[in-house]
Amino acid sequence: xxxxxxxxxxxxxxxxxxxxxxxxxxxxxxxxxxxxxxxxxxxxxxxxxxxxxxxxxxxxxxxxxxxxxxxxxxxxxxxxxxxxxxxxxxxxxxxxxxxxxxxxxxxxxxxxxxxxxxxxxxxxxxxxxxxxxxxxxxxxxxxxxxxxxxxxxxxxxxxxxxxxxxxxxxxxxxxxxxxxxxxxxxxxxxxxxxxxxxxxxxxxxxxxxxxxxxxxxxxxxxxxxxxxxxxxxxxxxxxxxxxxxxxxxxxxxxxxxxxxxxxxxxxxxxxxxxxxxxxxxxxxxxxxxxxxxxxxxxxxxxxxxxxxxxxxxxxxxxxxxxxxxxxxxxxxxxxxxxxxxxxxxxxxxxx
Amino acid sequence: xxxxxxxxxxxxxxxxxxxxxxxxxxxxxxxxxxxxxxxxxxxxxxxxxxxxxxxxxxxxxxxxxxxxxxxxxxxxxxxxxxxxxxxxxxxxxxxxxxxxxxxxxxxxxxxxxxxxxxxxxxxxxxxxxxxxxxxxxxxxxxxxxxxxxxxxxxxxxxxxxxxxxxxxxxxxxxxxxxxxxxxxxxxxxxxxxxxxxxxxxxxxxxxxxxxxxxxxxxxxxxxxxxxxxxxxxxxxxxxxxxxxxxxxxxxxxxxxxxxxxxxxxxxxxxxxxxxxxxxxxxxxxxxxxxxxxxxxxxxxxxxxxxxxxxxxxxxxxxxxxxxxxxxxxxxxxxxxxxxxxxxxxxxxxxx
Numbered sequence: 294x295x296x297x298x299x300x301x302x303x304x305x306x307x308x309x310x311x312x313x314x315x316x317x318x319x320x321x322x323x324x325x326x327x328x329x330x331x332x333x334x335x336x337x338x339x340x341x342x343x344x345x346x347x348x349x350x351x352x353x354x355x356x357x358x359x360x361x362x363x364x365x366x367x368x369x370x371x372x373x374x375x376x377x378x379x380x381x382x383x384x385x386x387x388x389x390x391x392x393x394x395x396x397x398x399x400x401x402x403x404x405x406x407x408x409x410x411x412x413x414x415x416x417x418x419x420x421x422x423x424x425x426x427x428x429x430x431x432x433x434x435x436x437x438x439x440x441x442x443x444x445x446x447x448x449x450x451x452x453x454x455x456x457x458x459x460x461x462x463x464x465x466x467x468x469x470x471x472x473x474x475x476x477x478x479x480x481x482x483x484x485x486x487x488x489x490x491x492x493x494x495x496x497x498x499x500x501x502x503x504x505x506x507x508x509x510x511x512x513x514x515x516x517x518x519x520x521x522x523x524x525x526x527x528x529x530x531x532x533x534x535x536x537x538x539x540x541x542x543x544x545x546x547x548x549x550x551x552x553x554x555x556x557x558x559x560x561x562x563x564x565x566x567x568x569x570x571x572x573x574x575x576x577x578x579x580x581x582x583x584x585x586x587x588x589x590x591x592x593x594x595x596x597x598x599x600x601x602x603x604x605x606x607x608x609x610x611x612x613x614x615x616x617x618x619x620x621x622x623x624x625x626x627x628x629x630x631x632x633x634x635x636x637x638x639x640x641x642x643x644x
Numbered sequence: 645x646x647x648x649x650x651x652x653x654x655x656x657x658x659x660x661x662x663x664x665x666x667x668x669x670x671x672x673x674x675x676x677x678x679x680x681x682x683x684x685x686x687x688x689x690x691x692x693x694x695x696x697x698x699x700x701x702x703x704x705x706x707x708x709x710x711x712x713x714x715x716x717x718x719x720x721x722x723x724x725x726x727x728x729x730x731x732x733x734x735x736x737x738x739x740x741x742x743x744x745x746x747x748x749x750x751x752x753x754x755x756x757x758x759x760x761x762x763x764x765x766x767x768x769x770x771x772x773x774x775x776x777x778x779x780x781x782x783x784x785x786x787x788x789x790x791x792x793x794x795x796x797x798x799x800x801x802x803x804x805x806x807x808x809x810x811x812x813x814x815x816x817x818x819x820x821x822x823x824x825x826x827x828x829x830x831x832x833x834x835x836x837x838x839x840x841x842x843x844x845x846x847x848x849x850x851x852x853x854x855x856x857x858x859x860x861x862x863x864x865x866x867x868x869x870x871x872x873x874x875x876x877x878x879x880x881x882x883x884x885x886x887x888x889x890x891x892x893x894x895x896x897x898x899x900x901x902x903x904x905x906x907x908x909x910x911x912x913x914x915x916x917x918x919x920x921x922x923x924x925x926x927x928x929x930x931x932x933x934x935x936x937x938x939x940x941x942x943x944x945x946x947x948x949x950x951x952x953x954x955x956x957x958x959x960x961x962x963x964x965x966x967x968x969x970x971x972x973x974x975x976x977x978x979x980x981x982x983x984x985x986x987x988x989x990x991x992x993x994x995x
Contacts, residue, residue: 323734324741325722325848329964330937330957371676371994379991383674388984390675396982397975497676498994586681603954605972606681613680620971621956624748631747633739640730643722643849 296447297542297571303549304574307341315340318347321634325643331602335580335625342553342578343462347630350623352460353400355612356452356543357384357391357467360535361410361427363436364514365472369507371498374427377471378411384469385416390609391467394616398623400465402612405452407445408535422448424535428476431514435531436476442530442538449542454550463553465582465619466540467612468560471497474587477563479511479532481589483520484566485596492589494559494608525570533567540564545571548578555622557615558585558608562593569597582618583607647798648893648922654900655925658692666691669698672985676994682953686931686976693904693929694813698981701974703811704751706963707803707894708735708742708818711886712761712778714787715865716823720858722849725778728822729762735820736767741960742818745967749974751816753963756803758796759886773799775886779827782865786882787827793881793889800893805901814904816933816970817891818963819911822848825938828914830862830883832940834871835917836947843940845910845959876921884918891915896922899929906973908966909936909959913944920948933969934958 315337320326327333339348359381365374383389384404395402405420406413410427413419424445428436437445453464474496481492489511495504518531529538541564547554548568556565556579568575581599584590586608594601602618635642666688671677678684690699710732716725734740735755746753756771757764761778764770775796779787788796804815825847832843840862846855869882880889892915898905899919907916907930919926932950935941937959945952953969986993 322741323731323739324960328848328958328960329741330959332956332958373992376992379989380674383984383989383991386984386989388674388982388989390673390680390979390983393978393982394975397971397978497679602956605683605953607679607683608681609675609679617972617975620748621968624745624968627744627748628741631739631744632741633734633737638730638734638737638739640734641724641727 294443296450297443300450300545300549301572304572306574307577308344311344311346312337312341314346315629318629322632323635323638323640329628332625332628335622336629339553339622339626343551348626349630350462350626352462353619354403354456354461355395355400355465355467355615356403356405357469357612358405358407358536358539359469360408362470362472362476362534363428363430364432364475366430367432367510369475369510370472370496372471374410374471377469378409378413380469381406381409381413385418389611390613391611394613398616398620400616400619403452403456405539407539420452428534431518431532432510435518436533437530439526439530442526445535445538446542449539450546453543453546457550457552461552463555463619463622464547465555465557465612465615466543466561466564467557467615468536468540468610470534470536473534473560475507475511476532476534476537477560478589479514480528480563480566481592482515483528483532484522484570485592487592492592494587494589525567529567537564541567544568544575548575553580554578555580555582555615555618557582557612558610559587559590560610562590565597566593580618580622583614645794647801648794651801651896651900652923655923657925658928659695662695662697663688663692665697666980669980673983674986674989674991680979683976683979686973687980690904690973690977694902699977700981701813701977703813704970705754705807705812706746706751706816706818706966707754707756708820708963709756709758709887709890710820711759713821713823713827713885714779714781715783715826717781718783718861720826720861721823721847723822725761725822728820729760729764731820732757732760732764736769740962741964742962745964749967749971751967751970754803754807756890758890771803779885782869782883783861786869787884788881790877790881793877796886796889797893800890801897804894804897808901808903812903814906814970814973815898816906816908816963816966817894817912817915818908818966819887819891819961821885821887824885824911826858826862827883827885827888828911829940830865831879831914831917832943833866834879834883835873835921836943838943843943845938845940876918880918888915892918895919895926899926904931905929906931906933906966906969908933908963909961910938910941911961913941916948917944931969931973934965
């Protein structure tokens with residue numbers, strides 16, 4: 294618990310002076326006032342997070358964490374459980390969507406095994422930090438112990454701190470785990486108070502009947518475990534997942550070091566709910582990359598008061614939305630650093 | 645008129661076989677069916693335009709055309725007219741938003757003087773093809789002659805064909821011209837039939853009173869000129885602009901050579917309306933990059949049945965939205981070409 298407590302104490306409010314300086318600079322650049330809309334807002338937010346009037350984004354990384362879920366045995370996913378490990382191998386070979394999009398935006402990806410249910414051969418591109426071989430079936434009891442929840446978060450903190458040592462200006466979150474929309478829906482319902490049916494979607498492709506079954510399972514999960522909304526560690530341990538805990542740690546660790554966090558879709562959003570539950574200040578360090586098709590994601594964005602950059606009807610996870618969002622955030626930062634001012638360019642201002 | 649007629653005859657329907665092949669391939673890639681949403685749609689559209697099941701996007705360019713407008717003398721803009729030429733110089737020095745965003749996505753930009761009202765010193769990065777020193781004041785008569793409208797379009801065709809010779813896989817459109825939301829609103833009202841007030845916005849930053857004046861001016865423009873909605877050349881010549889005509893030529897020339905065209909915001913949209921008026925098939929070659937804050941842009945997107953990729957509340961022009969859109973389109977193409985299939989990766993498919 295020491296690493297977690299240390300990080301929670303370290304998370305500061307945004308730098309208001311940097312924000313004011315960035316906003317003032319935007320208004321001197323050669324364009325009509327405010328004409329770059331949300332790019333301008335984003336650049337100002339990056340300034341506040343990084344504490345720099347002209348934030349630079351050189352080192353970009355996405356942390357994609359994988360784990361399995363005991364609840365997958367309850368028939369809540371269209372895919373068999375072994376796909377989690379198979380997809381990790383696909384990541385390591387570079388053939389998954391996140392590999393393609395991370396290359397496209399020039400970001401490195403850190404793949405972490407937080408608790409895949411089978412053995413994965415060691416590989417130089419994989420960090421193996423299994424908390425256990427999948428969570429317990431939360432339809433029958435807690436997904437993990439409170440100690441495991443803390444351990445998962447602290448692994449996330451440790452991993453992002455290692456990346457910060459290598460150079461890191463912005464980080465995205467990503468996930469892989471067959472069945473993991475189920476804990477994400479359970480977390481969302483527990484924390485936001487929304488009814489389960491309103492935060493539960495089709496995941497990788499359930500039909501109407503399977504979706505109704507998934508809602509029933511999640512209602513049972515909440516009844517069996519009774520997570521306490523005001524205790525984020527209780528929620529994570531009872532109805533969470535190891536990758537969700539790990540991503541929560543990545544978010545907290547990044548915020549503690551003034552690194553902006555671009556959250557991906559629904560599963561990353563659930564991790565953000567836990568992180569904000571542990572430290573409300575973390576909210577200001579979050580950038581929502583996109584709005585997922587998974588309906589629970591909208592409830593998360595509303596609860597966290599975040600407006601997504603993109604809405605491309607995606608629902609893949611892995612950090613794919615985060616990758617595209619990072620590229621837009623980088624563009625926003627470059628506007629602030631690379632554009633000429635009216636004075637520099639000798640351009641007349643508005644009447 | 646020969647070059648224009650030749651290009652109009654050359655524009656073909658999309659390649660349905662390539663579309664079917666791309667769609668089939670998307671369904672074999674290691675991700676849940678349809679889970680990349682609009683990225684998948686975009687990749688399929690690129691296939692149909694380029695006639696390739698796996699379209700490659702290496703060479704990216706944005707054509708940014710500048711011109712002045714006689715109607716600017718009627719007090720329809722917040723900026724003085726000399727800003728058009730000043731901003732062209734800013735482009736040539738690399739300090740404008742379009743320079744920053746084009747560098748960010750790895751695209752070249754071709755700057756064209758289609759009719760700036762003052763002399764601009766020759767510069768290796770500027771193509772000087774002035775049709776005239778600004779259009780006529782269309783509140784008093786036609787903006788240009790029908791011959792000048794054709795000339796502007798043919799310059800656009802010639803420029804994009806030169807770029808195709810250098811290697812071009814996708815092209816974006818961009819504009820610069822103080823006062824050019826006024827002809828764009830006039831074109832939109834004339835072609836879509838919407839009332840002027842519903843397609844006229846604040847441009848670079850008008851207040852309520854100035855906006856009301858702008859609407860009055862555009863109503864007068866339409867009354868004085870009576871452009872015929874079914875004759876796009878008539879609309880362009882009476883209430884258009886030289887950069888709008890040039891961009892219309894870029895769009896037509898690109899479509900004739902199976903090059904996808906990523907249109908920027910409102911002014912590029914007006915050029916697209918003229919292009920589609922000349923050849924309805926062109927519509928299929930258009931990708932709408934973003935939704936501008938300028939309200940007339942929504943009417944154009946609706947009329948052309950285009951769904952924008954981004955909605956970042958931008959209203960700058962220059963091709964800035966197109967730049968961000970091109971990067972997303974490139975990402976979509978890479979998904980199709982770089983991702984592993986289920987068979988290649990040995991990943992189990994859904995039940």
